[in-house]
Each structure stands twice: as C-alpha cells, then as structure tokens.
Amino acid sequence: MDEDDVRNRPSGRSSRPRTKQRPAHVDAAAGMVVSVDRGRYGVLLNDPPLQLITMRARELGRTAIAVGDRVEVVGDLTGAPDTLSRIVRVSERETVLRRTADDNDPYERVIVANADQLLIVTALADPPPRYGLIDRAVVAALTANIEPILLLTKNDLASPEEVLKNYSALDVPTLTTSKGGDLGEVRAVLDGKITVFVGHSGVGKSTLVNALVPGAGRSTGVVSGIGKGRHTSTSVVALQLPAPLTGWVIDTPGVRSFGLAHVTAQDVLWAFPDLEDGAVQCPGSCEHLTAADGCKLDDWIASGHSTPARLEAFRRLLVSRSDLGEP
C-alpha cells in the first residue's frame, strides 16, 4: 500500500477526494488495480481482459494507488512476460477505505478504493467474537460511505443470538455460515458489488474466500505435510466472482485493525440520520458522549425522537474509535 500524502478528510457524504487533471494519453487503456506489491501494481484491463504488471508513471507524483482504483495504463499492453507498463492516471474514487497512522506505521493508508461493502467476518466461537474490532470496522465503513455487513462464521459451533442482539440497534445486515453450509445467501449479497473482506486470524475468512472464488488459493489454517508450511500472503488482492455472478471480493490478509484517529464524532454522526437533527443544539465542539458535558442528544431522545438503543449504539461506536485495535 502507498502513503496518501494528501490528507483529505475521510470521504463523508459531501467531500470527495479529487484527482488532478492529467494530459490525455491517446493510447491509454483503462483497467482496475487488483494487487499492490512492493511498487508493482497488478491491473486487469477492461478490454481485452488481460492482467498486466505495471508501475506508476513519474507524472503521478506521490498520488496513492490502491487496490480497487480505476486507472489508465500506457506502454506494453500485451501482457507478455517481463513487460512492464505504467499507470498514468488514477480516476476519482467513489469511496476510500483508510486507516490512520499509528505507532507502528506513520502514514495514513488507503486500504481499498471504490468498495461498495465491507464484509466483517467474525467467528461465533473459536475464536470468540471481539466486539471492539467489529465496532471499529463498522465505524471505518460507515464513515467511508461503505455498507458494513456482519458475516458470522462457525454457526455450527455457537448461536448468533448474542451478537445479533448487540448489532440490532445499528441496523447492520447480518449473515451466518457454518462448516460446509450453503453460501447462496452470501453470494446474493456479493453479486454485482465490490466487497472488502476483513477478519482476524482463524475466523474462517480464507475458507470463505476459497469457497466463493474457486482457485483463489487463499491459504487456510490447516498446515499439513513436512516442509509445506503456510503461504501467508499479507497483501491486498481483488478477486473476481465467478460467473454468473459479477463483482469483486477484496481480501485483506494484512489488515488486522483500523486506526480511526482521523474519524471525528461528526463523521460518525453522519451515519445516524435519526440523531443528526438532535445534535444541532449541542455545543460546537461536542463529542456527543454525555449530557454532563453538554451533549443534547439525551434530551432529544427523551422528547420522543429515535430510540435510547440507537443513542447507546452511536456512543459505543464513538468510544470504539479510541480502543486499541489489536491484538
């Protein structure tokens, strides 16, 4: 992944990152970035659907390029081995999933561009759900205008009741899967969309990706045979869903947490239209956490708007921003 040197506000409802206009390259071909690995970008051309290895053109400066970016490429477009072409333009992004700089990483990162949905993969048991991580992923999605979806694996081991209760006030769509179970419902949710999959180790994310995209070859937690080892990939890749489906699964093996320091209380409030009007009376710098600090949202609820559960869910998300993401 690349550093994004332009510290744009997270893409809320109104602000969109801008792309500078570049001189047109008449021979450029359009495509999508499907992998990023040490300065090399895998690009799948739209027509013909060839996959190329590319690098950034100098004229792009330090503009970040991320998986999901729609780009224009020039140079050798045959896809022949040992050829390299250059990305000369990055299109304006519809959404940007990002994480903040933290102690381990001084740069704000663009994780994925143009995603429609964030599928938060959580096991119901082995390992047990970690609400802090789920909440942070929900905040990252909502504040990027990406739809969060909770996928609960290992339903054969435990009941989803408690998790569903925890997320009912947030209105996050939920799916459950079990070992060897039918994935029809999951496929229907993914069809036609660009969906980012996140989940911490052992939840069954690779098992799921392999089942949805045969041949994806994502390594799963079973290690067998001497010397075989486990090929743990840490880079983000986009995988095309097989026909008759359309759309993409973007696997994020390296993403274990979301740094959310760039997300303000106002950003989270945008995801709660039912509370937004109630915050008009709040002090200008309100963090919306307690009435004791002058927040007027409790009064808003008391006068019959929205519900106490929604306010509680909103505040839980606000607090999750400052939790330690990992481990």
Ligand SMILES: Nc1nc2c(ncn2[C@@H]2O[C@H](COP(=O)(O)OP(=O)(O)OP(=O)(O)O)[C@@H](O)[C@H]2O)c(=O)[nH]1
């Ligand atoms: N019982 C049960 N086991 C499952 C289910 N899904 C996956 N597993 C098992 O859980 C273990 C971990 O699955 P993986 O797919 O490797 O998990 P992962 O999330 O990709 O983890 P990393 O590879 O560490 O990122 C494997 O032994 C799977 O067979 C499920 O629905 N039920």
Ligand SMILES: [Zn+2]
């Ligand atoms: Zn407030």
